[in-house]
Each structure stands twice: as structure tokens, then as C-alpha cells.
Amino acid sequence: MNEMNEVRKPPVATTGIIGWLRINLFFNWTNSLITLFVVYCLYQFIPWILDWTIFSADFKYNYLGEQITNQEMCSRNLDPENGGACWAVIYVRFYQFIYGFYPKVEVWRVNLAYIMLAFALLPLLYAKLPYRKYFLYFTYIFPVIAYFLLNGGLGFTEVSTNKWGGLLVTLVLGCTGIALAFPIGIMLALGRRSKLPVISMMCTLFIEFIRGVPLITLLFFGMVMLPLFLPEGIDMDGLVRVLVAVTLFQSAYMAEVIRGGLQAIPPGQYEAAKSLGMSYWRMNLLIILPQAIRISIPPIVNTSIGLFKDTTLVIIVGILDLLGIGRGTLADTNWLGLSYEIYFFVSLVFFIFTFGMSRYSLYLEKKLKTGINMGAD
Amino acid sequence: MRSNLGFFSDEKFRSIFFQTLVVGLFALGLFFVITTTSYNLEKRNIATGWSFLQNPAGFDISFSPFLEFKSTDTHLKVYFVGVLNTLLVSITGCIAATILGFILGIVRLSSNWLLSRLVYIYVEFSRNVPLLLQIILWYSILIQLPRVKQSLQVLDVFYISNRGLYSPRPIFESGFSYVSIAIVLALISSFLINRWAKKRQDKTGQQFPVFSSSIGLIFIVPLILFFILGSPLSFEHPELKGFNFKGGLVIRPEFIAMFLALSIYTAAFISEIVRAGIMSVSKGQREASAAIGLKQTWIMRLIIIPQALRVIVPPLTSQYLNLTKNSSLGIAVGYADLVHGFGGISLNQTGQAIECMAIVMATYLSISLTISFFMNIYNRSIQFKEK
Numbered sequence: 001m002n003e004m005n006e007v008r009k010p011p012v013a014t015t016g017i018i019g020w021l022r023i024n025l026f027f028n029w030t031n032s033l034i035t036l037f038v039v040y041c042l043y044q045f046i047p048w049i050l051d052w053t054i055f056s057a058d059f060k061y062n063y064l065g066e067q068i069t070n071q072e073m074c075s076r077n078l079d080p081e082n083g084g085a086c087w088a089v090i091y092v093r094f095y096q097f098i099y100g101f102y103p104k105v106e107v108w109r110v111n112l113a114y115i116m117l118a119f120a121l122l123p124l125l126y127a128k129l130p131y132r133k134y135f136l137y138f139t140y141i142f143p144v145i146a147y148f149l150l151n152g153g154l155g156f157t158e159v160s161t162n163k164w165g166g167l168l169v170t171l172v173l174g175c176t177g178i179a180l181a182f183p184i185g186i187m188l189a190l191g192r193r194s195k196l197p198v199i200s201m202m203c204t205l206f207i208e209f210i211r212g213v214p215l216i217t218l219l220f221f222g223m224v225m226l227p228l229f230l231p232e233g234i235d236m237d238g239l240v241r242v243l244v245a246v247t248l249f250q251s252a253y254m255a256e257v258i259r260g261g262l263q264a265i266p267p268g269q270y271e272a273a274k275s276l277g278m279s280y281w282r283m284n285l286l287i288i289l290p291q292a293i294r295i296s297i298p299p300i301v302n303t304s305i306g307l308f309k310d311t312t313l314v315i316i317v318g319i320l321d322l323l324g325i326g327r328g329t330l331a332d333t334n335w336l337g338l339s340y341e342i343y344f345f346v347s348l349v350f351f352i353f354t355f356g357m358s359r360y361s362l363y364l365e366k367k368l369k370t371g372i373n374m375g376a377d
Numbered sequence: 378m379r380s381n382l383g384f385f386s387d388e389k390f391r392s393i394f395f396q397t398l399v400v401g402l403f404a405l406g407l408f409f410v411i412t413t414t415s416y417n418l419e420k421r422n423i424a425t426g427w428s429f430l431q432n433p434a435g436f437d438i439s440f441s442p443f444l445e446f447k448s449t450d451t452h453l454k455v456y457f458v459g460v461l462n463t464l465l466v467s468i469t470g471c472i473a474a475t476i477l478g479f480i481l482g483i484v485r486l487s488s489n490w491l492l493s494r495l496v497y498i499y500v501e502f503s504r505n506v507p508l509l510l511q512i513i514l515w516y517s518i519l520i521q522l523p524r525v526k527q528s529l530q531v532l533d534v535f536y537i538s539n540r541g542l543y544s545p546r547p548i549f550e551s552g553f554s555y556v557s558i559a560i561v562l563a564l565i566s567s568f569l570i571n572r573w574a575k576k577r578q579d580k581t582g583q584q585f586p587v588f589s590s591s592i593g594l595i596f597i598v599p600l601i602l603f604f605i606l607g608s609p610l611s612f613e614h615p616e617l618k619g620f621n622f623k624g625g626l627v628i629r630p631e632f633i634a635m636f637l638a639l640s641i642y643t644a645a646f647i648s649e650i651v652r653a654g655i656m657s658v659s660k661g662q663r664e665a666s667a668a669i670g671l672k673q674t675w676i677m678r679l680i681i682i683p684q685a686l687r688v689i690v691p692p693l694t695s696q697y698l699n700l701t702k703n704s705s706l707g708i709a710v711g712y713a714d715l716v717h718g719f720g721g722i723s724l725n726q727t728g729q730a731i732e733c734m735a736i737v738m739a740t741y742l743s744i745s746l747t748i749s750f751f752m753n754i755y756n757r758s759i760q761f762k763e764k
Contacts, residue, residue: 024490
């Protein structure tokens with residue numbers, strides 16, 4: 001009987017590194033074959049990509065030690081046998097990628113706006129921030145500050161938006177689109193669920209129309225049709241027209257996401273709020289929306305990722321965002337033929353932003369799953 | 378705390394009041410927009426109405442596989458070419474994205490750690506880089522292919538160059554219509570056999586070899602007919618003449634770039650949907666089916682996939698809608714779809730922005746509604762049926 005009680009060690013074959021390898025990579029012979037094949041492909045591919053991107057690449061100087069100022073000086077164009085990527089194009093054009101054609105004297109304003117943006121986002125992203133309340137006040141006034149800082153006025157010299165470009169335009173479009181679409185989306189979602197048939201029908205029609213057409217047609221709408229709709233003398237800025245289109249587009253998607261959140265609120269919440277004598281707006285503002293928005297934050301972040309990627313579409317109507325600057329650089333005879341380097345860089349920048357956002361959304365999802373217990377009561 | 382506004386506290390009155398207010402404001406806004414627009418149009422000498430559709434377009438479309446297009450053709454024909462091109466890239470893209478997405482979704486759940494990680498990396502990269510960038514990247518890779526004179530040959534019949542993929546064009550001779558009729562009949566009859574076999578199995582438990590009999594009907598019968606009729610099909614091979622190929626079937630790099638980018642981008646999303654769908658089927662289902670002695674492949678086909686489809690189909694529908702709408706990005710590489718051909722060039726030539734955009738938007742709306750309609754029917758057919 002004593003032998004039965006003695007603690008037996010797990011079989012060696014399923015623990016430790018060898019056990020892990022056995023279970024995950026060499027479980028049976030097909031599995032092992034697949035593993036070996038994948039390892040072989042990676043063995044062929046990884047050294048090549050590392051060599052191209054890093055070891056044989058030019059960053060600022062070519063292999064002769066000269067500073068690169070155009071594509072002819074890239075190592076791979078001087079000696080096709082031995083060059084890798086030519087990142088010098090990013091180095092030389094870095095200013096344009098980040099600020100567009102913003103005047104160099106005024107560029108501190110953009111830098112300041114970038115830093116302030118980080119501070120404005122902090123309380124939104126991190127709920128346990130100390131003194132979050134005061135940070136939030138800053139977040140509310142940030143759009144006003146940023147407008148005067150970037151555009152000019154209040155003593156700053158004016159910098160017209162056709163000088164903006166690169167990451168600046170991408171961030172302005174993304175952030176403004178998301179920030180404006182949020183309240184409009186809430187109103188549309190409430191409207192669609194409204195008991196008043198006319199309002200609900202109008203909101204539904206608007207949402208379904210916007211969701212049924214591609215963003216590019218809305219951008220065309222903003223660029224070619226909007227000026228026709230407005231009386232003479234009102235001349236809208238190109239960036240503003242694009243922003244109108246992007247905001248309309250995003251608010252329809254935001255509305256559907258928030259409507260999903262509203263639908264998840266148990267009817268008891270509405271009934272309880274009404275029984276306390278709350279009006280429609282008080283009930284929604286204090287009881288329903290805080291709960292609905294909280295559960296729809298992960299999908300809100302996901303549609304925001306979609307919008308952030310979709311801001312690249314503005315290059316089709318001639319606004320130079322990050323991708324637009326990249327294409328512009330490629331059209332320059334000095335940097336002809338460096339498309340892989342430029343597209344790699346632009347993809348990487350977008351990847352960092354969107355991947356960060358999607359990780360954040362996953363983190364929120366996990367936190368919410370453990371944090372609240374909706375509908376159980 | 379009743380307000381003393383009297384009748385204004387009456388819910389019914391308030392509802393009517395607000396709705397009339399909204400309708401009134403909307404009508405006022407519409408009236409304002411229409412008057413300013415007609416004034417602006419008049420001032421800029423822009424014609425209105427639909428007569429421009431009958432005017433000759435005056436430009437060429439490089440890729441029009443279904444309709445013969447000349448520059449003397451009308452704007453209406455530009456529209457039809459655009460719709461067909463949009464549908465072509467959307468449908469082929471949806472099919473490819475679904476196949477690739479299902480494979481990747483299943484591979485992502487593979488017990489092989491390395492393989493599943495590899496798919497994960499692919500999914501993350503593909504999802505997090507803007508689609509437009511991917512389209513442009515594919516296009517820039519394709520146009521860096523060798524020139525026509527040095528084009529790569531595959532199997533001596535396909536030629537790949539920076540002008541696209543050239544392949545032999547099938548020429549259907551007179552007898553071929555019988556073969557196509559036979560294929561259609563075979564498809565219908567195998568569908569009927571499938572239904573009959575299912576009914577019989579439900580009643581009696583007897584199985585019928587549906588799969589092999591359908592294969593026989595669809596492939597072998599038309600093939601025999603094809604040879605009896607004396608192979609009424611020949612191929613026109615592309616031939617290098619001067620600087621370009623003459624004859625043959627050409628698939629332009631714009632289309633290939635769009636097709637690759639759309640299907641690879643959407644497949645990443647579909648693979649995540651498929652993965653979530655398969656994971657949503659409870660473990661007990663797999664164990665139970667193993668316990669009654671089903672084969673591993675049957676468990677997937679008969680137990681897991683049908684249940685997973687209930688979760689998969691609704692988000693899959695929205696991916697199809699997204700892909701169709703994203704096909705409008707063809708304008709970035711000059712793919713002559715609806716937006717580029719009709720909404721772009723025709724609009725610029727005629728200046729009739731409102732009419733062109735209205736047509737383009739209405740077309741996309743109707744395509745979207747059609748897809749949702751059919752996917753909803755399909756969705757209903759696979760949901761739980763309560764008997």
C-alpha cells in the first residue's frame with residue numbers, strides 16, 4: 001500500500017525543454033516532417049532578410065564611406081553584388097516623413113503637439129493614472145491647443161495645411177476622426193434605438209448608407225461634391241473636407257459598435273433608472289452609456305485601428321500622409337527605385353501604431369472580462 | 378417635480394413635436410443645399426441630367442476582359458466595364474480569401490507550435506499594415522518583373538512579365554456548347570442526387586456514394602462528350618511580336634496586384650474568424666464523436682465545421698462586404714474598376730460629379746445589399762433548426 005502513496009515524478013518525456021519539443025514540434029512523424037520543413041524554410045529566409053535589412057544595408061554611408069545623397073550612391077546600385085537595403089533615403093527624408101513640408105523654424109510647434117498628444121492620451125489609456133481627473137481636463141482642451149499650435153493664430157504664424165504632411169497628417173486625421181466620430185456615433189446609436197420612428201429611421205438610413213459605400217467614394221464626395229453644396233465664399237480647406245468624409249465614415253461604424261454595447265445592457269437598468277424618475281438624457285448619460293461604452297471599448301479600439309489604416313486613402317485625393325510622402329519620394333529622380341525601403345519603413349510605422357492599439361484592446365478585453373459581471377444580477 | 382409646462386410634458390405631444398422639428402430642419406437643410414448647388418452648377422457651367430451617359434468616352438480602358446471597349450464607346454459602357462471589373466476582382470478575391478483563410482485558420486490551431494506561430498506572424502503583419510500600402514507594394518513588385526522580351530516562361534505556355542501574365546486563350550468551337558450544357562445538367566442532377574440521398578439516409582439509414590457519383594457526372598460525362606464531338610476547343614497562344622505579345626489571354630498586373638493584396642489581407646481576418654469559430658465548438662463534441670468511433674477527418678467535416686459555421690458566417694459576411702468595398706482601392710494602381718473608370722475618369726471628363734458619384738454609390742449599395750441578402754439566406758439555412 002505504501003508504494004501507492006509515494007509521489008511519482010511525471011514521465012521525463014513530457015516535461016522540460018525536450019518534453020515541450022516532443023509535444024509541440026515532434027508529436028508524430030508528419031508533425032516532425034512539417035517542423036523540419038518549416039525550419040529549413042526559415043533557415044533559408046531569415047539570414048537573407050537580416051542581411052538585406054541590417055548587415056549589408058546602408059544607413060547613412062555607403063560601403064565606400066561616402067554620405068549617401070541620392071540613389072546612385074547606394075551600395076547596391078554601385079555594386080549590385082554586395083548591397084542590401086539603402087535606408088539612407090529614410091535618413092535624408094526623415095523630416096518630410098514626420099512633418100511634411102512644415103517650415104523648419106516652426107517645427108517645435110509640431111513636436112510640442114506630439115508630446116502634448118501623448119499626455120492627452122495617457123488618462124484615456126490608463127485608468128489608474130494618479131491625478132487622472134486633472135489630466136482629463138487637459139485632454140478636453142487639447143484639441144483647441146493643438147489647433148492653434150499647428151494651424152497658427154493667437155500669435156503663432158499661420159502654417160497652411162497644404163504644408164502639413166507625413167506622420168503629422170496621419171495622426172491629425174486619425175485622432176480627429178476618432179475623437180469627432182465618438183460623440184456623433186453615440187448620438188446615432190441612441191437615435192437608431194430611439195422610439196421615435198422618424199428619428200430612428202433617419203439614423204438607420206444614414207448608418208446603413210455610409211456602411212454600404214466605400215470610404216473612397218466618401219472622400220470623392222468631400223473633395224468634389226461638398227464645394228458644390230456650400231454657398232459661394234465659403235472655401236473649405238482640403239484637409240477639412242477630407243476630415244468631414246473620414247468623420248462621417250467613422251461615426252457610422254462607431255454607432256454600430258456602441259449600439260452593440262447598448263443592446264447588451266439588461267432592460268432592468270432602463271427600468272430602474274426610469275423608476276427613479278430620470279429623464280431620457282439623464283438616464284442615458286448617467287446609467288446606460290457609461291456601462292454600454294465600457295463594454296464596447298475593445299470593439300471601439302478595433303474600429304479605430306481600421307480608421308487609422310484607412311487614413312492612407314487620402315493620398316488618392318491628393319493629401320500627403322505618411323504613404324503619400326513615401327510615394328512622393330519615390331517619384332523623385334534622386335530616390336527612384338527604392339520602393340522596398342520606403343514601403344518597408346511606412347509599413348513598420350503603421351504596424352507599430354496598429355499593433356500597439358490591438359495589443360491594448362486585448363489587454364482591455366482581458367481586464368473587462370474579470371472586472372465586471374454584466375447581466376448576472 | 379413635474380414641470381409646469383403643461384402640454385409639453387405629454388409624451389405623445391413631445392414625440393410628435395420633436396419629430397416634426399427634425400423633419401422640418403432636414404427639409405430646410407435639403408432645400409438650402411439644393412438651391413445653392415443648382416446655383417453653383419449654373420455658375421460653373423456644369424451640365425446636369427443623365428444625357429452625358431450617351432456621350433462617347435474618348436479614353437481607352439486597358440483591362441476589360443468581358444466587354445470589348447473602344448474609346449468611341451459611351452460613358453454608360455465605361456460604367457458597365459467598371460461594374461464587371463469590380464465584380465471580377467471582388468468575387469475572385471472572396472473565393473481565394475475564403476480558401477486561404479480557412480486553411481490558415483485551421484493551421485493556426487495546429488498542434489505544431491512552429492507552424493501556428495508562423496501563421497500568427499502572417500496574420501498580425503497582414504492585418505496591421507494598411508491595405509492600400511499592400512496593394513501598392515504588390516503592384517511595385519509586379520512591375521519590377523522582367524520586361525516582355527525577357528519574360529519568364531512557365532511550362533512554355535505562360536509568360537510572366539511586367540505587362541502581366543499571358544496565357545493561351547481558349548477558343549470554343551461550335552460543338553462546345555453541348556459540353557457546357559452537359560456540365561450544367563450534371564451540376565443540377567448531382568445537386569438533386571445529393572438531396573435525394575440525404576432524404577433516403579434520413580429515412581432508411583442507407584448511404585449513397587454522393588461524392589464519387591457527382592464527380593463522375595460533372596467531370597467524366599462532359600469529358601466523354603468532349604471527345605465524341607471531336608475536341609471542339611483550341612488554344613490561341615500568345616506570340617511575341619515587336620515589343621509586346623499578340624493574341625492569348627492577358628491578366629494585367631493591376632488585376633494581379635489587387636487580387637493578391639485583397640485576398641491575402643482579407644484571408645488574415647477570415648483565418649481569425651475561422652479560428653474563433655472552431656474554438657467555439659465545445660470540447661465535448663469532439664470527444665463524443667471520437668467516442669462513437671468517427672474518423673478524425675469525419676469529426677472535422679461532420680461535427681466541428683457545421684457547428685463552427687454558425688459562428689463563422691455572420692462575420693464572414695461582413696468580410697465579404699469589406700473586400701468588395703476595398704476593391705475600390707484599385708484606383709491607386711489604375712485598375713479600371715467602378716471608382717477608377719466611371720467615378721474617376723468619366724467624372725473628370727464630364728465634370729458631372731453629382732450624377733457620377735450618385736451612380737457609383739448606388740451601385741456599391743446595391744452590391745452590398747445583394748451580398749448581405751444571399752449571405753443571410755445561407756446563414757438561416759445553417760442555423761439551429763428546431764424540429
